[in-house]
Amino acid sequence: MEEPRIMLAHGGGGSLMNDLIRNLFIRYFANPVLSEQSDSAVVRLPGDRISFTTDSFVVDPIFFPGGDIGKLAVCGTLNDLAVSGARPLYLSVSFILEEGLLLSDLERIVQSMAETVAQAGVSIVAGDTKVVPKGKGDKVFITTTGLGFLPEEFVEISSGNTIRPGDIILVNGSLGDHGIAVLLQRESFQFHSSIQSDCADLYSVIREVLEVCPTVRFMRDATRGGLATVLCEVAEKRRFGIELDEEQIPVHPAVAEACEMLGMDPLYIANEGKVVLVVPEKDAKKVLEVMRNHPLGSNAAWVGRVTGEYPGKVIMKTKLGGTRWIDYLTGDQLPRIC
Amino acid sequence: MELFSHNHLRNREAIRKLADEIQSVSKKPVRLMEVCGGHSMAIYRFGIKSLLPATIELLSGPGCPVCVSSQQYLDGCLELSRQKDVMIATYGDLIRVPGSSSSLERERSRGADIHIVYSVTEAISLARKNPEKKVVFLGIGFETTAPASAYAVLQARNQGLQNFFLFSAHKVMPPALRALVDEHLKIDGFIAPGHVSSITGTEIYRFLSEQYGKGVVVSGFEPLDLMQSILLLVRQAERAEPAVENQYKRVVRPEGNRKALGLLDTVFELADDHWRGLGIIPLSGLQLRDEYSRWDARKHFELPASAWKEPAGCICGEILKGLKTPKECPLFDRTCTPANPIGACMVSSEGSCAIVYKYNRN
Amino acid sequence: MCLGIPAKVIRVENDRALVSIGEIEYEANIGLLEEVKPGDYIILHTGFGIEKVNEAEAAETMRLIREIEQGLPEKQDGTIQS
The missing domain is CATH 3.30.1330.10 (PurM-like, N-terminal domain)
Incomplete structure (x- = not known):
């Protein structure tokens, strides 16, 4: 039947x-x-x-x-x-x-x-x-x-109104897993990988964070547009800027490889179980430790800081020691030949 | 994998040492042009300019296939996408590029059947799965990308696939380089594209050193590759001994990839082609030979000739020739942005303007 | 202009090869290459192998990087081979 x-x-x-x-x-x-x-x-x-x-x-x-x-x-x-x-x-x-x-x-x-x-x-x-x-x-x-x-x-967590220079930017784990996992599943692509979507309910880890650090300045889940987009939104029209450290940004090696191959940037790829946090510097270590002890935060990382310089902008120190601006992405990221 | 780990080729300490060496060798000012968008991208992405002394100026040449594609070709793509029963298969690079009146992205929203593929083999599969459709593959790219299109056309022939068509804008590099140096542009040396050269070999650049006295170094794409290549070009310039050197020996052989070159020659012949900014360059394009006209979209479909019109104020042409930089364009970051691109150099993510906008705007 | 990435050949069947790029596997087309065998590295562009990687030269590149890292050698023959 x-x-x-x-x-x-x-x-x-x-x-x-x-x-x-x-x-x-x-x-x-x-x-x-x-x-x-x-x-x-x-x-x-x-x-x-x-x-x-x-x-x-x-x-x-x-x-x-x-x-x-x-x-x-x-x-x-x-x-x-x-x-x-x-x-x-x-x-x-x-x-x-x-x-x-x-x-x-x-x-x-x-x-x-x-x-x-x-x-x-x-x-x-x-x-x-x-x-x-x-x-x-x-x-x-x-x-x-x-x-x-x-x-x-x-009440101010979602507005970001309390963010100030010196604050630290944290994420609870590796970036781009969801977007790449879904993309590589496309029928016509002949890719096989073990990359899993990070799709998860984040409340349990966020609750633990808020218990040790009730003064979390800001949180947002880095879905479409990825970490870069969240940070551009945070910095936009503010009196502070954000400085990212590429070296510290966790990316699963397979995700990085897929990105190299398809001409994409993991900073802009969707996540479904990643939260970006801005916390006061004095609490950063504590929050990081709490996240790392939680199954949804074992790869949590300190990826950047809020700075008084270049207000409204996001800048990244590259792995080579250079710097580059991080801006909104135009349109979708698509597989490219160049 | 250890052999090819990016960590090695992006080793900060080694790069710093190379930068020191370049600094100590470089005495006279040199202008070096990279003719590969991948190189331009890496130079910005890794902040390589900031590691070089003031004596070295890096220029971006016509190395982005999307940027040099003519308006006629883009309009042809749009026209094809509007035809009944046509399914377009394209690399993602072309999807947002504006033609005279629209873009593939916009045509898709109006109902055009457009598929983004990573490989031309997916276009062949689409043709096989959709016999009622005419699948047109938009063939852009230089010698690196064209052999895959040639392979696909041969595959279509061998499998008797009647509904696959190639719309070729494939181009070859040497005539464009010759056109550039013929214009007496002040360029001391070229960072030659590693992946084009893996197909063509290194001999295609010989005329640059022997007839024009320009240095050429075929380079890989990692930061260390580029730093080494720059060092080699600076040494050539200091000694006034222009030559063709191969920094990317791990991939590029002097004779190139003969099998791929053979496929190109079987399927394509050279034809005059229009390069945006450079105009018509004799024998610089790859068109399907007559034996393969059955699979040639140009022969199968009627494409009205569209009038050539560069957008007003756009200086893409001068930028592609290294005469001006994106920031010298009156439209740059004002009316022309990646979200609303006017010229091709802003559209393609590896176009000079888009790269400068993304990495070096302020 | 042309994204290319080294991939290791795992299995070969006519013009197709299963290759690995780190943890990702891909069914590449090797119809543009001669005599590809498991264990070879190829440069992958739009799903096609466009050239084999010369392992001796690649090893030489790595050796030179280590050398540069430890200080550039005194004698320079004009090229840092790679």
């Missing part, structure tokens, strides 16, 4: 759709709020300062070494909350499914999301599913929205 696939009727509101909701979503995401199946989820929050974020996820292929689109959609939104200093609590999930998607693939994705939210200790409390005709989508698109509780003391 042919494997069952998503049909338009799965989004039609009838019994197929009901089956899908009950036998898949509610079964895997099981929690009392979701089981209510009411028009809106009613939840309690521990305080009145709420972090609230949403993100859509499209990735090809939908399964890649180190993760899948489901895990990505959960981690991405949880990380946006966590790097703001918030404690993630609730998620909503919206699927756009393309007619013809294998039900077994959808189940794998949902299962992976369920495992990720369970580990994170959060709940998916609302959801929606639509099906589009074959060719009008690309297998599956997922939008997740997250709510988290933001303690008063961390």
Whole structure:
């Protein structure tokens, strides 16, 4: 018998759709709020300062070494909350499914999301599913929205308003893994590598950091555009500049090799489990130690510092002792011949 | 892997020592031109200029295949992408380059079927998997890249593949070098492109030293390679003994890669070609021979000739010839930026303007 | 102009070769090269081997780098061979 696939009727509101909701979503995401199946989820929050974020996820292929689109959609939104200093609590999930998607693939994705939210200790409390005709989508698109509780003391973390010269820039590990892992999976490329996406929920490591250093000045996850883009955003229109030390920037050798080969720069490649932190110099060692003792930070590194020189700019000391400016990237990074 | 570890070829201490040696050897001012975007890129990326004494000036020549591709060719690419049943396969380098009215990136957003490939072999696979489509591969690049296109055309012929076409803008280096020195540009020596030379061998540069008295050193791409090559050129200049030397012996043989040269000769013939900034250079382009016209996009598709028009104010031509530097262009970093490129030198990531913008703007 | 990277040949089958670039493996085309065998290093450009690396010359380059690092030799014959 042919494997069952998503049909338009799965989004039609009838019994197929009901089956899908009950036998898949509610079964895997099981929690009392979701089981209510009411028009809106009613939840309690521990305080009145709420972090609230949403993100859509499209990735090809939908399964890649180190993760899948489901895990990505959960981690991405949880990380946006966590790097703001918030404690993630609730998620909503919206699927756009393309007619013809294998039900077994959808189940794998949902299962992976369920495992990720369970580990994170959060709940998916609302959801929606639509099906589009074959060719009008690309297998599956997922939008997740997250709510988290933001303690008063961390309200400035996402603004970066407290950053000052002398602060230290840290990252929790090697850069570019996700982008290269996904790129090398492209069907037409004849590459094989052991590079895994770094896709991970960062809350646990961030929580430990905030415990030892509540005065973290700034955090952001280095997703699309990579570390370079985050730092350009941080420095833009500020009275300080940022000085990176290329020697200290952790890059997996295989990622560096892939980049050499394809003409790309790991500083601009997407990560899905990397946080860039700006911390006061006096706390930097402590924070680094905490991260290195955590499974998500074993390669954590001190990559640069905030400086009073060249305000608004990011500069990098190269491995050879020269310097160069780091700027926003124009367009996507593409495999090049030159 | 130990043999080729970047860590060795990027050894800071060795580079500093070489810089000291260059400093002590270099007495008279020299102007050296690299004719390879890869070299320009490495020079900026590793901050090599900052390691050299003031006597040495480095210029970037016409070494970026995207930058020297003519507007007609780019417009031809766009025209092809708009045709029904055509699937374009291209290296990523071309995707954002503006033609007269648009770019491949923009055409893709309007529905053109455009695939970025790392290798021409992927274009062959696309043709095989999509028999209802005509797959056009955009062949840019010099002697390094052209043999792969030649191989693909032969493969298409051997496999009876009827829906694969090559749109060639492939070019050869020596006529462009001759055109440059014929213009009496003040250049003392050339840092010659290592990977082009791995195909062509080192003899193609002989006329530069023997007829024009220019030094030539075929160079590798790592910082130490470049520093060594610069030292060799400075020594030649100090002794007034121009010669062709090969710094990249680990890859480049004097006779080149005969098999690849044979493939080039089988499939292509030399034709006059238009180089942006340099104009028409006789016998500088590679066009498919008549026997292979079945796979020649120029023969198969009707491409209207578009009028040649350099963007107003753009000095790409002078920059490619080493007459001016990007910062001397009135458009540079004002109206012409990587996000909104006007001239080709800003479009290609290895174009002189894009490199200066990225690494050395301030 | 032409990105090229050294790759080590692992396996050869007609015009195709499995090569490794550090930890990455790639199915390269070696149709432009003669007599490639496992263990050879080739320069890879757009998925094609464009030339074999001469290991003796490569070793010489490395030897010279070590020499430079320890101080340039007194006698210079005009080239630092590599």
